[in-house]
Amino acid sequence: MTVKTNIQLGRSESDPDVLLEVENLTVSFPTDDGVVNAVRGVSYQLRRGEAMGIVGESGSGKSVSSLAVMGLLPKSARVSGSIRFQGESLLGKSENQYAEIRGNKISMIFQDPLTSLNPVYTVGYQLAEAVLAHNDVSKQGAHDRAVELLRLVGIPFPEQRVSNYPHEMSGGMRQRVVIAIAMANNPDVIIADEPTTALDVTVQAQVLEALEAARAETGAALVLITHDLGVIAGHAERICVMYAGKLVEVGSIDDIFYRPRMPYALGLLGSLPRLDSSSKQRLTPITGAPPSLVNLPAGCPFTPRCPLAQDVCEENEPNLVATDSSAHLAACHFHEKLVGVSARQLFSTTSADPDLIDSADQEVAQ
Amino acid sequence: MTEPTTKAAAPSAGKPVATDPATGRVEREFTVKDRSQFQQTMRRFLRHKLAVGSLIVFLLLVLFAFVGPHLWKYQYTTITPDNSVPPSMKHPFGTDNLGHDMFAQVLRGLQQSIKVALSIALIATVGGTLWGTISGYYKGFVDNALMRFADLILTIPSLALAAALANNFSGSWWIIAIILGGLAAPYVGRVVRGMVLSIREREYVEAARALGASDIRIMLRHLVPNAFAVVVVNATLLVASGILAETSLSFLGFGVRPPDTSLGVLITLGQGAVNTRPWLFYFPGLFIILVALTVNFLGDGLRDALDPQQTRQRR
């Protein structure tokens, strides 16, 4: 299975289109209770200009894996595997070498814009800083570029806004400034980690628009990390679904949304209340909760929540394997059983928590 | 690292896998050992080596002060025939010019000083917690009145006031404890009020109000327990300053008075002899420093251990 996976993912040195290549990335944090395995062997490739979404619930490792790419993990983290940007390995780079790439070749947008903006400088100053850090231009040139960037992300009256401090702006406006800073040096990759989660929906629409504008302007590839399947549906071409620190399904957007081959992805779609449907049918939740990432037992981590689970699932953790096409991978022993199955057929419409069901079973058995 | 599965990477692979006894299934959700908050606090505290050491030393000092007098051959009032002898096997800390055994005197002095210090901490903590909780919970007028009164007390040089008050009463230890404790209470009150102001805005307090809980119930069930960590840390630090305050007061002649004794009294009596009979001054001094230091380290350790911001992460 291992060999198969490697064939699927291919080797990239020959492929000039591959910008970022993450291979078998693992990240763990030592704690009092044992080692938290936040990311457990994640591999993916990002091609030039592509928009890739990483979707998963809290604690699935989606943010940690991107922080690892940016070299922004806390000192206590143990990282292994390989991360290559344009063929060059990023892991083990010194802080200075990383700074050359960060903000220049790869830039990142965080959920909370206040963490990435300095409250004591104007946004214009911060934008100009970003431009000057990696470009040889005059101060006036940098200022002009700052105004232009603000206009690009849709901030009204950029000539005036450029001299505002972050606290004088609203949340949506700030996030657009962060996007402007991220695109200041025409990066090759923009990583956006839950860029709109803290924002209201109407503002979210504006920020996503700004993100699209930034991509169109710079031609950068986008890694969009979110828990919102709606946001992913509109802004990504390819999706990685993460669960318990691993990729459990990878495929084109249509593959994942219309032909999911991993029960988790299917369940996730089935558990969403739909804005576009008037039917008052019951939702089909995935019972239980994601596993604890400390002392994770062997086997597929989705087993206790999975309606398809068999004994083999308790023992062997499945790898990503090709399903209906070589670009659509799923990590499930029984992915073939999911062809043409709807969430409603697989998951029940229960409202209870699984351990109650277990104890009820026990009572019946006695 | 060629195998992309976790087994190679996960250091936990060798550990036994927990299974749920009820279902026989592999337990995945609660793999972290169930630990109470007390246990977590203990673990964090035990990692603080200096604090653990201090705790041991402090407990030994308390044992020494309260059990020691019963075992030692001399009472602190006993007048031995040896006058002004330096430390020896018979008198480990020497004797003073009247023939009092200094070891017995230090035991008694330490006992009195610890008693006073603990009482000060207890009175200040209970009073201050009440003060701060009421002030922080009701806000507005009540808060203003209580806090301005606290400010007023805090501007008074407490040692001078304590000296003046103690002078009017007989110098028994509990009077001193009440006075010093009362004067320290507004300090605790201010800290507790700060905590309560933030806790009262939490949703669980609002939930309690929505359930119809009375103000007293909210304060006792929700506010005080959640401000507990701060209170405990403050209490330990109060013990240290209590020891020092008692010492200063007795040193000035307003605290515990002879024939009873405390570390402060012993220092006062010994200061004149610091050059001729240094043991009369340095032994009580050493114990004052020991108590104050250990209690401060203990407070530091408790603060780190009880800090809710502290994660389980290890560095």
Add this chain to the structure above:
Amino acid sequence: MTTVDIPTQSTGREPTSNAAPVLSVRNLVKHFPVRSKGVIRRRVGEVHAVCDVSFDLMPHETLGLVGESGCGKTTTGRLVLNLVDATSGEITYAGKDLTKLSSGAMRPLRRDLQIVFQDPFASLDPRMTVNEIVAEPLRIHGLYGNSSDGQKKVRELLRQVGLNPEHGNRYAHEFSGGQRQRVGIARALALRPKVLVLDEPVSALDVSIQAGVINLLEDLQTELGLSFLFISHDLSVIRHIAHRVAVMYLGRIVETAPVEELFTKAAHPYTQALISAIPLPDPQKERTRQRVLLTGEVPSPVNPPSGCRFRTRCPKFANQLSENEKQKCVNELPALIDRGQGHQAACHFAEALKLV
């Protein structure tokens, strides 16, 4: 796509029509004072958090209260429970005006009116076990009884919200978000309330867990005949669970309608924008749908715009209206006008639009 003819399967959750409302809110207003900084904290203005809000909550009904942050929906929920004092207006429950009751007179009514909070990590006391948390309301109202009785009640409540009573001795922080929210629901149910204010009860939960809690709420409504005031910013959840929806913007209700009516014939430009701003988890629809995009952000509630409060962001105001028509928006406050079938919109130029 399905149209208005919804199959009316009997879920037992349909509101009883023609009955008297359980809870009725009239002209509710809440202003928070804004004070200057410094020693003398002068009153320098007021936050107009809730302005002239009126609605009825029918028995067995779920009324969705929707809007963005700062629109006053949460304050409205708190006002209904008398956790915040109203500036003016009436809240009638069981023939009594809650705004005029003392806290002592309010206490027995608290058994009927309960709340579930958004953040399951903040709403449970970290120093209490789950059993203690659920027993708390029973103890407050003297219903706990002796210890074996009380424990039985607590176990029954935990079972009712789909939790294993065996786990009741654990502290809340040991549970996942979904389980914690169930504990919060059990606490609210302990007093057998008639009305439950649900303040964003699933917004903080992961997608896969959200659905279970929504199903639970639906079941409880059927079993216990509860009325829900369901506050949320998530229109998808609202469409799924609510019978009637009220949309709020800057302290005012701008549109209210039965749920299907609202989603298929949204008449207020703000409702339209809200609906079309929500990304659909369906790539093909998402690529092709019609959008009403808003510019700018919500103005400050300290100094709301004159006339129609939405006009500063209204795409219709900006692009379609003539100068004369614009004057009307600037000068005249649009009233909630009935468009039939209980559908009211507060817009001078309302036009129905189907967006999903």
